[in-house]
Amino acid sequence: MIETAAVTELAYVDEIAAICTTEIRDAAEAIDRSGPLMPVIQLLATHGVFGAFLSEADGGRGISMNAWGTINEAIAAESASLQCLCTVHGMVSLVAARWGSPVVKSRFLPALARGEMLAAFALTEPDAGSDIEAIATTAAIDGDDFVVSGRKSWISYARTAGVFLVFARAEQGPVALLVPSDTDGLTVEEIAPGLSLRGSGQGIVSFDGCRVPRSHAIGGIGAGLKHVAGTALTFGRFGVAWAAIGIAGRALRAAASHATERIQGGVPIARHQLVASMLTEAIVAYEGARLLCLRSSAAHDARDPHLVRDTLIAKYAASTAAVRVTDLAVQILGARGLDDGSIVQRCFRDARALTIIEGTSQVLEVLIAGSAIRDYAG
């Protein structure tokens, strides 16, 4: 007999997938051109997407990470910019639920779980990214408060965020703390969209003496930060990996459809050996990376410590595959692939960001090689 919880979860994934191929598909081009669309974000919130992976006790639906991956895949297949919100909002919500103080859990978590308050992840600075030790933003302790000063750049969904998870440096060590967007001294400057994820509302966030209670720190000062950062980044990389699969799959389907419909020399171009070669390379890259993502999902659901390593590998493989598959898809579609509004050119642009965000491929190579030393060497 099939378990009821599993059936309910499958039905939920189908419900979100149906929204993706209708409302989100219809809105995706506008998001890419104009930035975040609140009605679409509210639609996802209404369906409980933003807190879906949180436990029911934390206000979520308690779905498996396998289901969460599939939902992220489905959203990214239509709008990678919109999926980006699931990643950054989820990273903040997860650590608030996992390591947040009672104040954080009562003041922020319920609204985050419902998607009524949106969160952004404010780690990156002009001169600090993966190297947390290099953060210049300061959080000085003054009585019961932190006073935050500094500048964070390339922050996705900066304008729509109701709260930022800010990584800063206190005298006692590094700290991660929640700073509401209406805090005095906090300003957001929008950045003109670049090559990728043009609809993710990127901004520069400045903190000029922003005062927040010490209870807004997540995971304490110093030692705890490694766990907060590790938990958030692993979750973020998991989302990026599944986003890459969504993008690659969408581009592959467009390329395969075109290759079977486009007739040249009396046969569909899929029958031309050089096009068949491109399709094969795309299919193998996509399916191989998707299997690695499924392995990562299974490790998350089993709470296997290998989930950290498996997620690094999934993110590395899927983002690399997405760049290659979307490149091949543009080539297969030829001039049509370059057209303004063509789905494969948007996939091509968006895929490019995924080997950079939440840890560049080069940073991941160092980390993955480190695990290989443990798992394969002598």
Add this chain to the structure above:
Amino acid sequence: MSDRERIRAYLARFNSDEEWLSSDDIFATGVVDSMIALELVIFLEKTFGITIEEDDLQIENLCSVNGMLGMLERKRAMT
């Protein structure tokens, strides 16, 4: 296998050097990056059936085998 042996066997995956395994601060040498730190928390939770909460994220609870055993003992006493 005792709790101590299980923790040491797990940590030995990252560095089997006896001096490191018995040190007061396994974080000091740079062997433990944020990824390994997260793996360690998941390992402790899964192996010993505990939940490491915000208050447990103190350096003294996670920086040595003795610290981890002490935390484990306190958490078991609370349940």
